[in-house]
Amino acid sequence: MGRMWKATAAVAAAGLVLSACSGGGSEEEELEGGTLNMHIGEVRSLIPGGSGEVEGFRVIRNIYDGLVYYDAETGDPENLMAEEITSDDNQVWTIKIKEGYSFHNGEPVNAESFIRSWNRTAYGPNALPLNYFMAPIEGYGDMNPEELPEDEWEDPDTPEFEEAQADELSGLEAVDEHTLQVSLSEPFIGFPTMLGYEAFFPIAEACLADEEKCEKQPIGNGPFMFEDGYDVNTGGTAVAWDEYQGEKPNIGGVRWHVYVDGSDCWADYLTGDIDVCAPTAADYEQAINDPDLVERRIQQDNTSVLMMAYPMYEELYQDVNIRRALSAAIDREGVINVIGEDRAKPLDSWVPASILGGGQGACDYCEHDPDTAQELLKEAGGWPEGEPLKLWVDDRMDNLDVFRAVGDSISNTLDIEYEIVPMEWTEMLSSREQHTLDGPFRSGWGPDYNLNENYLEPIYGGGADMNDQGFESEEYNEAIKKANGADTLEESVELYAAAEEILAEEMPSAPIWVEQVNFFYSERVDNVIVHPIYSGTGGDAELRDIVINE
The missing domain is CATH 3.10.105.10 (Dipeptide-binding Protein; Domain 3)
Incomplete structure (x- = not known):
């Protein structure tokens, strides 16, 4: 499998200090279909391959589309950006990518957009937390050299490595614009099942050209997009993308409000400023004994x-x-x-x-x-x-x-x-x-x-x-x-x-x-679905399905 590089403080946004942010009082113009208000914790990165934690993935999976998406009832992978995924030997996989799809900035979503993303994550010196997901692909070892002896490190707390022999995975090939061939080092029957995760999402060329800007203004290809960017201290609003080629969401957008340092969203949920929230232990008994709240509980x-x-x-x-x-x-x-x-x-x-x-x-x-x-x-x-x-x-x-x-x-x-x-x-x-x-x-x-x-x-x-x-x-x-x-x-x-x-x-x-899932939702929303795979990501309803009544 090769060696996984450890993430370091160089990972984007890792060292930022956040403060709690209340969910009330937004002066933003109301969107057609309504704006959903959601809590969010500390986000490490909003570029695929750089998050590797639940808070970042909650955002990433709604502003990006991967090759597959997991069914909300069964958890099984279903093709999303992929037209088909096939292999004769479970080692060389051919992925046909749907044609006519683009990123928020108009760039095409094609085989190269996945190759550039996977190479970025696989390249050891980038020290990305999801690097190890690329380990099954041929050429990973050449991109991830051995660690140098500790006495050769310039900083005793920062590991240093031999020079990488390659900066691209030899197992990735764009057969044509919309056909990606993936050669694994060994057969792996479960490979297609992995492809709905962040590590395998595509990246726009403009994002790699200026990653710092892309962290604040992500360029995705999913149903929601940030018009005014995302701030790690206060969050941001992602609006439904008018040009999204897939099934469009019912809501006009989602506003993520940042809560950290032990704070939680329950007080703002009770005032109607947050639409989906799970109470902490201190509020749980009161919540389940409130007949009005229990009517809007998902367990x-x-x-x-x-x-x-x-x-x-x-x-x-x-x-x-x-x-x-x-x-x-x-x-x-x-x-x-x-x-x-x-x-x-x-x-x-x-x-x-x-x-x-x-x-x-x-x-x-x-x-x-x-x-x-x-x-x-x-x-x-x-x-x-x-x-x-x-x-x-x-x-x-x-x-x-x-x-x-x-x-x-x-x-x-x-x-x-x-x-x-x-x-x-x-x-x-x-x-x-x-x-x-x-x-x-x-x-x-x-x-x-x-x-x-x-x-x-x-x-x-x-x-x-x-x-x-x-x-x-x-x-x-x-x-x-x-x-x-x-x-x-x-x-x-x-x-x-x-x-x-x-x-x-x-x-x-x-x-x-x-x-056990114990989420509560507000009176203003309906069709609240908690995903069997994504329910572990901190309290999300399926933003692609939820409806705002008002």
Whole structure:
């Protein structure tokens, strides 16, 4: 697969400081079809390949169209910009792109627009967070050289690399203007399933010519476009694009209002200034006991999981019995009660049941079992005397309260002192990627596509340098490789499940819960659909379907 480059502070927008922004009082001219008001958190990037987190993707997937879009009922990929996607051997894929489509600036959407985007993401020196999605394509290794020895770094905190041998993927070819041929290094039956994710979206030439400008004024090809740009501090309004060639949205536009630093949208939802919102734990009981609000509540199975990930690059956490003991010490039901008992379900797998191939119940140490936890800790030689358990947590929404409950449970079970170390969101992302955290850390995952592989390979695969945990297992990587090369999707799903069994033995993370959707919508909107794949992205309704009544 090759080596995944770690994202650095050079990623656009990563270091910006944001402040909470109320949803009220807009003086913008009302759009025909109405303007939807949505909350948004901190956005890392609005150029495909540069986000890799839920907030940015919430915007990107509405201002860009990819090759496929996931069905709102089944989660299955359906052709969007692609006319057809075919292969005779699951290794060389031919993608026919629909003709007559363009970007917001009039540039054509064609094979080259996808090639330039994928090359940008794959090129190691760009240090983009979704670089690793390009790893299956031929030529990736030449674009991602090995890391230099630490004593050769100019800055001891910034890794440096050998010079890249190429700046384009040899496995990409524009057969003609609207035909893209993709040659993978090895067969991968699930490749078409991936293509609805941000990493595989096209990019306009004008965007690459001035990426800084494009971050503020994205040039997409989707149903919504920014006329006045996007500001990381205050958000922005994306209007329905009049020249969109696909099925046009019902609303006139969407205004994204920025909320960060632990703030949330519930107060503004109650005043009618935000149209779709999920309450935090503090407001949840009141919300579900309000008969008027409950009439406008959407509750369904979700696909987002919460994990406590282990820094296996730290000596203490290289002992599997330490990892197992901490997991068995967590009272998952008690932790869920912190946010409300029907807002999540305990998780005993790395892939939730709502995803194709998920729900295997693979984790043997995901039930609260104090006796087992204490015995495992004893087998590991006990906890280091005087050393607290550090729990690193991004400080959004209910995260701090949740991990205090995790810490309390571990402390009560194993008599270990703990401390919560809060971090700002983008700092947390960078620290995880750079392996600078010295204790277990909060890790959440929402799917990029509907396949159990998406919860396995991107998070834990490739080797210690390619995942946040520093997890290394040749057996696991070989199992993933075998599943990738299956002849049918059904066979690959079973083989990925076998790889999950290996993950269960090694436990690079402790599954905690799978979320349940609990969104509320305002009186002014209708046809509110919560997507089974995209429902993990922070509270979005399907903006392509929602209707404003007034």
